[in-house]
Amino acid sequence: MKQTQTEQILTQNNFALKKLKGIKPKGVKARDKTIFESLLEPIDYIMDKHLHRIDSRIYQKAQVKDEIDKELESDILKSVDLTSNDLKNCIYALNIIEKGQGAWNINQRSLLGIYTGCLLDLWTKRQKEDNKRAVFYMNGEGIIFDDLFSYTKNIDILMLDNFKGTGICGLTGTHKGNVNCLITKHIEGLFTAERTGAYAGNAGLVIASKNKLMNPFGVGGHEGFADIVLMNNCELPDGGQVGNYAGSYKGNVNMFLSLFNRINYISQDLAHDGSAECINVDEVLPDTKLHSEDLDLVYSWSARGKSNEKHNLHNKVFGKKAFQRYQEFISMFPAMQILDLVEEVGNSTRSPEDILLEIDTLYKQSKLKN
Template sequence: MTDEIFDDLKGIEGPRNVQIRNPALIERLVDTGDKIVDKHSKEMPDPDVLDELERMDGFYSKVYNEVMLAASNINFDEQDIATFVRAKASHDLVGKQAKVLGIYSGCLAQLLTERNALQGKRTTIHLDGEGYAFDYLFYFARVLDTVILENFKGDEILAHVGNFGGRADTLVCNGINGYSCLLSVGSYNGRVNKAIAIDVEGSATLMSSGSDRGYVSQVLGISLKGNASLSNCAKTYGFVEQIIGVGITDASDNLSEICTLDDGAGAVNQILAVDINGSGTLNNTGNKKSFRHYEFKSYGQWNLQRSYRQRAGKSNSFTFSGRKN
């Protein structure tokens, strides 16, 4: 299964080493980011409040347009983004200042992606944080191709990517320590192909993927520790083709609250769960319209195979079989 999942990642180069080739360029990127943080932190909406989260669409657009203008004569590439991230890693900003810095990093990634697209090139940003911290890295980035982040510490890394009509191809977080990694990707009319979390420790990993009229083809979590991982996906007319959880331990409420809300419910084609341990797994997941198929193996103390199918114009069919280990 995993061989097929990672076929699209074959041929991608390893993470960028930090090499300061042009100190003056990096200094300009850092200086521009500092000015953006100072200017916009106080006016930033609160993404944790629903009404204000919806205002993030306009706020991000405003900041992005300003970054695009300020960086119009700065020619930077993936290596320069890696150097910028290292330069600002383990910063002492908190609250909205830290979030705006994260948004700025997302604007840089999007700007590079769109510049490369004009030349017919795809953009792969592959960074190894080597244990450094960077909360909100690439926060709310609207347009990305492939981003792979490894060995970072930080909360809400790659959160809200591809939202508000945006898009991203492949988002990978590997070896991350922090909560809400890959939170709410491909939501609010956005589209994401694959969102993948591997060896992530922290609650709410991949939570709310493909919600609010958003779309995600595949949501995959492997070796996760933390409550509510892969939960609340495909809500409010959202759609996720496939949700896969493998080896989720020491936690509760994983794969819960998926496709809830009878009015405005979303949909999922398939859920696969393997070696999920903890209470509340699949709690309140699904409604009478939600699923076409889901399967389980080694769920808690049981081996289960389960399907839940909707037949057009007829009542749902439900089958369940299992044996205790």
């Protein structure tokens, strides 16, 4: 069901203008009614019970997330047969409801985003129990949804396309969680996929493609881990940083490959007190803080151990070494092939799920070779 279809159902029943508790939409199939009620009705209860505990503290939000997870699994949604389409419809409906009720404050939006992460975790767990892959793709059609899927703990394959909002997919796979493959494309907003795999978490393949205003800092940081991060053709104006705090604070990022992004600032805090390697093949904006006419396209730097190794970006000899390192990496890892497939998702007769599984296969095969 698309956003417009969801909106028609909700509007016909004055759904978006009522209090969430007790909503019983008419004129829809019994199963649709059950799913709408089952997924939307708990929000009042969750807001009443947990909203006062939501603030800027990461560990506090993670604790609230764990408590909601337990309530949904053991009681509230125990008998609800949740599907990926149900989850998509719920996201569209929540976006419409917020428009009808007026703007929610930052803590309400944060808790709502955490709730969507709980739903995705529950669906993923049930897929795994049924020996099925949990491949989730959604084109948001440009809707605004702050903190969507934030704090999701375990992700098989997730791709979000064409959303707007702050903190989308933030802090996924953290606190001993695991992200196998996370892809964001055409996302407009700050802090997209920030700190993926951080805080003793784990992330495999993390891709950001054609996003705007993105500042994906802290990936694999705080005793966490991220294997491969691909950042492709994103716009980072006004000090947007590449690799900021990636692998920092005893974390580790095997490779942060930044390709064809438009940037005007390079992070000075790559792997602060941690470990990471970053290769950049980027377009430096005219109003840049890099001040390097020799840089052109390619540079790389790395930080291993407790102290960062800093390089003179004007050094042409170093630039040659950077290009060699770039060629070496892409000869071992099919980055371009994977990014072509990311572009194909949503623009092909092939199903998004099939393409995403192919991306996952390429990633896994490259890991075996290396």
